Amino acid sequence: MEKTPAVTDTQSFCFHCGDTIRGERIEHEGKNFCCSGCKTVYEILQQNNLCTYYSIQQSPGNTPSSIEISRFAFLDDPTVQQQLLDFSDGKISRVTLSLPTVHCSSCIWLLEQLYKLDTGIIESRVEYLKKKVSVKFHSEKTSLKNIVILLSSIGYEPELQLDAAERKMDSDITRSLYYKIGIAGFCFGNAMLFSFPEYLGYDATEEFLRSIFSYLNLLLGIPVFFYCSQDYFTSAYGGLKRKIINIDVPIALGITLLFSRSVYEIISKTGPGFIDSLCGLLFFLLLGRLFQSKTYDRLNFDRNYTSYFPLSVTTKKNGVETTVPIASLKRGNRIVIRHGEIIPADAMLLQGNAAIDYSFVTGESTPVEKVLGEMIFAGGKQAGGVIELEVMKEVSQSYLTQLWNNFNHSSRENGQLSELSNTVSKYFTVVVLFISFGVLAYWLPKDVTTAINAFTGILIVACPCALAISIPFTLGTTLRIFGKNDLYLKNTGVIELMTRIDAVVFDKTGTITHAKRSSIEFIGTELTQQEQDAVYSLVSNSVHPLSMLIAEHLSAGHVTVDNFSETVSKGISGTIGGKEYRVGSKDFAGVIFSPGSGAMNESRSYISISGEVRGYFSIKNLYRDGLSEVMQTLGRKKTLAVVSGDNESERPRLQSLFPLGTDLQFNQTPSEKLDYVRTLQSSGKRVMMVGDGLNDAGALMQSNLGFAVSENIAQFSPSSDAILHGAQFDKLPEFIRFAISSMRIVIASFVLAFMYNVVGIYFALQGTLTPVMAAVLMPTSSITIVIFTTLTTRLLAKRRGLL
Amino acid sequence: MAVIAVLIGCSFIIAVGFLIAFIWSVRSGQYEDKYTPSVRILFDDKKNNQ
Numbered sequence: 001m002e003k004t005p006a007v008t009d010t011q012s013f014c015f016h017c018g019d020t021i022r023g024e025r026i027e028h029e030g031k032n033f034c035c036s037g038c039k040t041v042y043e044i045l046q047q048n049n050l051c052t053y054y055s056i057q058q059s060p061g062n063t064p065s066s067i068e069i070s071r072f073a074f075l076d077d078p079t080v081q082q083q084l085l086d087f088s089d090g091k092i093s094r095v096t097l098s099l100p101t102v103h104c105s106s107c108i109w110l111l112e113q114l115y116k117l118d119t120g121i122i123e124s125r126v127e128y129l130k131k132k133v134s135v136k137f138h139s140e141k142t143s144l145k146n147i148v149i150l151l152s153s154i155g156y157e158p159e160l161q162l163d164a165a166e167r168k169m170d171s172d173i174t175r176s177l178y179y180k181i182g183i184a185g186f187c188f189g190n191a192m193l194f195s196f197p198e199y200l201g202y203d204a205t206e207e208f209l210r211s212i213f214s215y216l217n218l219l220l221g222i223p224v225f226f227y228c229s230q231d232y233f234t235s236a237y238g239g240l241k242r243k244i245i246n247i248d249v250p251i252a253l254g255i256t257l258l259f260s261r262s263v264y265e266i267i268s269k270t271g272p273g274f275i276d277s278l279c280g281l282l283f284f285l286l287l288g289r290l291f292q293s294k295t296y297d298r299l300n301f302d303r304n305y306t307s308y309f310p311l312s313v314t315t316k317k318n319g320v321e322t323t324v325p326i327a328s329l330k331r332g333n334r335i336v337i338r339h340g341e342i343i344p345a346d347a348m349l350l351q352g353n354a355a356i357d358y359s360f361v362t363g364e365s366t367p368v369e370k371v372l373g374e375m376i377f378a379g380g381k382q383a384g385g386v387i388e389l390e391v392m393k394e395v396s397q398s399y400l401t402q403l404w405n406n407f408n409h410s411s412r413e414n415g416q417l418s419e420l421s422n423t424v425s426k427y428f429t430v431v432v433l434f435i436s437f438g439v440l441a442y443w444l445p446k447d448v449t450t451a452i453n454a455f456t457g458i459l460i461v462a463c464p465c466a467l468a469i470s471i472p473f474t475l476g477t478t479l480r481i482f483g484k485n486d487l488y489l490k491n492t493g494v495i496e497l498m499t500r501i502d503a504v505v506f507d508k509t510g511t512i513t514h515a516k517r518s519s520i521e522f523i524g525t526e527l528t529q530q531e532q533d534a535v536y537s538l539v540s541n542s543v544h545p546l547s548m549l550i551a552e553h554l555s556a557g558h559v560t561v562d563n564f565s566e567t568v569s570k571g572i573s574g575t576i577g578g579k580e581y582r583v584g585s586k587d588f589a590g591v592i593f594s595p596g597s598g599a600m601n602e603s604r605s606y607i608s609i610s611g612e613v614r615g616y617f618s619i620k621n622l623y624r625d626g627l628s629e630v631m632q633t634l635g636r637k638k639t640l641a642v643v644s645g646d647n648e649s650e651r652p653r654l655q656s657l658f659p660l661g662t663d664l665q666f667n668q669t670p671s672e673k674l675d676y677v678r679t680l681q682s683s684g685k686r687v688m689m690v691g692d693g694l695n696d697a698g699a700l701m702q703s704n705l706g707f708a709v710s711e712n713i714a715q716f717s718p719s720s721d722a723i724l725h726g727a728q729f730d731k732l733p734e735f736i737r738f739a740i741s742s743m744r745i746v747i748a749s750f751v752l753a754f755m756y757n758v759v760g761i762y763f764a765l766q767g768t769l770t771p772v773m774a775a776v777l778m779p780t781s782s783i784t785i786v787i788f789t790t791l792t793t794r795l796l797a798k799r800r801g802l803l
Numbered sequence: 804m805a806v807i808a809v810l811i812g813c814s815f816i817i818a819v820g821f822l823i824a825f826i827w828s829v830r831s832g833q834y835e836d837k838y839t840p841s842v843r844i845l846f847d848d849k850k851n852n853q
C-alpha cells in the first residue's frame with residue numbers, strides 16, 4: 001500500500017508523486033515534476049506553508065487528474081447535498097468523503113490541515129484504514145462543491161456515492177458487539193469473584209454473606225441474559241422459523257436453562273446458581289464473534305455499476321452545457337464526455353475522436369478507437385479529447401447495467417453460519433435432547449429433584465460453546481492468513497465455500513492474462529541502434545499506454561526530439577537527426593498495405609521513418625506466470641472452463657495451457673457468461689467464477705463463489721466474495737488446499753469439544769453436576785479450543801509457506 | 804465480617820466505573836479507527852485552529 005519509489009536519481013522522478021518522469025520535465029525551484037498538476041499541488045502547499053507534507057514521506061503525492069469545475073456543479077443541488085451530508089443545521093455541516101488515493105502518513109497530515117487551505121473548513125479528520133475523511137465546515141463560508149474541488153485539485157478526488165444508506169450500519173454493529181463483550185467480560189470477572197466464597201464453603205454464621213453474593217451474582221446475570229445473549233436468541237429463532245436447527249439453537253437453550261435454573265436456585269436458596277458459567281460462556285462466544293467479524297474496511301465487496309459510474313454527466317442542448325444526474329438522462333440527450341470520463345449509457349458517437357478504454361469492463365486496457373456514428377457501450381472511459389454522443393438507451397437499460405436489473409440479490413446465501421456447523425448441530429441437538437429426556441424419564445419415578453437436576457444439567461453442560469467457537473477461531477485465523485497473502489475474503493463463510501467447489505470458470509483478459517504487462521516484439525525491418533534511440537526518445541514524450549510500453553521495451557539512449565506533436569488517438573511524430581519519425585496507427589504511419597490484419601488481442605503501433613514504413617510493434621497480452629501449473633493442478637479434481645469476450649484467435653494457445661477437455665468459450669457477452677455459470681449449476685456443479693471486469697459481474701454474482709482478480713486491490717473490482725491480487729494468482733490451488741485443511745482443523749476441534757461434553761454429561765446424568773464443575777469445565781474447554789485451533793492453523797500455514 | 808459487605812460494595816462501584824469508562828470509549832468512537840491516531844500523534848506542529 002505504501003508507495004516507496006526508488007528515488008536514487010531525483011532527476012528522473014517527480015518530487016511530488018514519485019513517478020518516473022516521462023515526456024517534458026517541469027522544473028520549479030530546483031525540483032522536478034512530471035506534470036503541471038503535480039507542480040500546482042506543490043505550489044499550493046508551498047504558499048500555505050504545508051511543505052511538511054514532503055518531509056513525512058518521500059514523494060507522497062497523487063497526480064491530480066485534470067479537473068473540470070463544471071463537472072461538480074451538481075453538488076450545489078440541495079437534494080444531492082442532503083444525500084451526501086452527514087449533518088447540517090444551515091450553519092455548520094459535516095460530510096464524510098471516501099478518498100481512494102489516500103495511501104501514506106503524509107496524506108493523513110495534509111488532509112487534516114485542510115483548514116489552512118480553505119477558511120470555511122473547521123476541522124477534518126482522516127480514517128486511514130477506511131480511506132475516509134470527515135470534514136466539518138461553515139456552510140456560509142464554503143460549500144460542499146468547493147471542498148470536493150479543493151480535494152480534487154490536490155490529488156485526492158473523492159469517490160462520491162449517493163446510495164450510501166448502509167454506510168452507518170456497519171459501525172453500529174461492531175459497536176454493539178464491543179458493548180456486549182465489555183459487559184459480558186465485566187460480569188464474568190465479578191461473578192467469578194463472588195462465587196469463590198461459595199466454592200470454598202461458608203460457616204453457618206455467614207449466611208447473610210451468602211445471600212449478598214448470590215443476589216449480586218443474579219444482578220450480574222440479568223444484563224448478560226437479556227442484553228449480551230440477544231443475538232443468539234434471534235438467530236436461533238430465525239433458524240427455527242426456516243426449519244433449520246443451527247448451532248445457536250442449543251446455545252440459546254443452554255443459556256435459558258443456565259439462567260432460569262440459577263434464578264430458581266438463588267431465590268429458593270437451594271444453591272448458588274451457574275451465573276459465573278453463564279457470563280463466561282457469553283464472554284467466550286462473543287469473543288469468537290469479534291474474531292470472526294474481521295473485515296477489510298478499505299475493500300468493498302458489494303460494488304455494482306453505480307459505484308463506478310459518475311454521478312452526473314454534462315449534457316448539451318442548443319449549445320448550452322448543463323450538468324445533470326445520470327439517472328435523469330433520457331434517450332436522445334446529447335452528452336459531452338471529456339478525457340478520463342466514463343460513458344454512463346449506451347450512446348452513439350456524434351463528434352470527436354473516441355478512444356475508449358474498456359479496462360474496467362473487459363480487463364483490456366488498450367483503448368479501442370471508434371468512428372462517428374458507431375455505438376459505444378456504457379462503462380468505457382474516454383482517453384483523448386472531448387467527444388459528443390447521443391444517448392441511445394437510458395442508464396438502467398444499457399447493455400451492462402441490465403445485468404443488475406435481471407439479478408435477484410437475495411438468491412445468494414451469505415450467512416456467517418456454515419453448512420458444516422448446521423449439519424453437526426442438527427444431530428448434536430437431537431442427541432442431546434434424546435439423552436436429556438431419557439434421563440428425565442429414568443429419574444422421574446424415583447426422585448423428582450434429581451430428575452430436574454439431571455435434565456437441566458445435561459442441557460447446560462452440553463451447551464456447545466466450544467463447538468461454536470471452534471469455527472470462528474479457525475476460520476478467523478485462516479482469513480487473516482489469506483489476507484497476508486493478498487487474498488481478501490468477504491467473510492469466513494467463503495472459506496467453507498472454497499472447499500466445496502467442483503467447477504472453476506475463468507475469464508480471459510485481465511484474469512489469466514496480465515492486465516498491465518504485455519509481451520512486445522518488433523515485426524518488420526530491423527531498426528538500427530541509432531533508430532532505436534530515436535524511437536525511444538520520441539515515445540518517451542508521450543503518456544499514451546502503448547508509448548509507455550514501447551519505451552519500456554526499448555529503453556535505449558536519449559536524443560533530442562524536435563517538432564514533437566501528438567495527435568490524439570492517432571499517434572506521435574517528431575524530427576530526430578533531420579528525419580521525420582511517426583509512431584502510431586496504420587493511417588498515421590502511412591501504411592497502405594498490411595499483410596494479415598491483426599488479431600483481436602493484439603495492438604499494433606506502426607513506425608515510419610522519413611515516410612518509409614519500417615514495421616510495427618506487436619503488443620500482446622501475456623499470460624500470468626505459472627498459469628499452466630495452476631490449471632493442471634486445479635484440473636485434477638475440478639471441471640475447468642474459460643469464458644472470454646474475445647475472439648477465437650487464442651484457442652490453440654489456451655488449449656496447450658489448460659488440461660485436456662477444458663471447455664473454451666469465446667465471443668461471450670456478459671449475460672452469456674452468466675448463463676454459462678447457471679447451466680453448470682443446473683447440472684449439479686458448485687461453480688467458482690474467477691473474473692476481473694464489469695462484464696464478469698453477472699457471472700460472479702451467479703456463481704457459488706466469485707473471485708475478483710485485481711492488480712490494485714484498492715481500486716475498482718466487481719462485487720464478489722473475494723478479491724485476489726493478480727500477483728498471487730499462481731497460489732490459487734494452494735489457497736484452496738489450505739481452506740480444505742482449515743475445515744479439517746474445525747472437525748478435529750469438534751471432536752475435542754465433544755470429549756469435554758461427554759465428561760460433563762457423565763456427571764450430569766447422575767444429577768451430580770455442581771456449579772463448580774461447570775465453572776471449571778466450560779472455560780477450560782473454550783480456552784483449549786481457542787489455543788488448539790489458532791496454533792494448528794498457523795502451524796499449517798507456516799508449513800505451507802503462507803505465513 | 805460485615806466489613807466484607809462494605810468492601811464488596813466499594814469494589815463493585817469502582818468496577819462499574821471502569822465499565823462505564825469502557826462504554827464511553829466505545830461510544831466516542833475510539834474503537835472505530837485504531838490506526839490513524841497512532842500516526843497523528845507523531846506529527847509535530849499540530850495546532851488547533853478553532
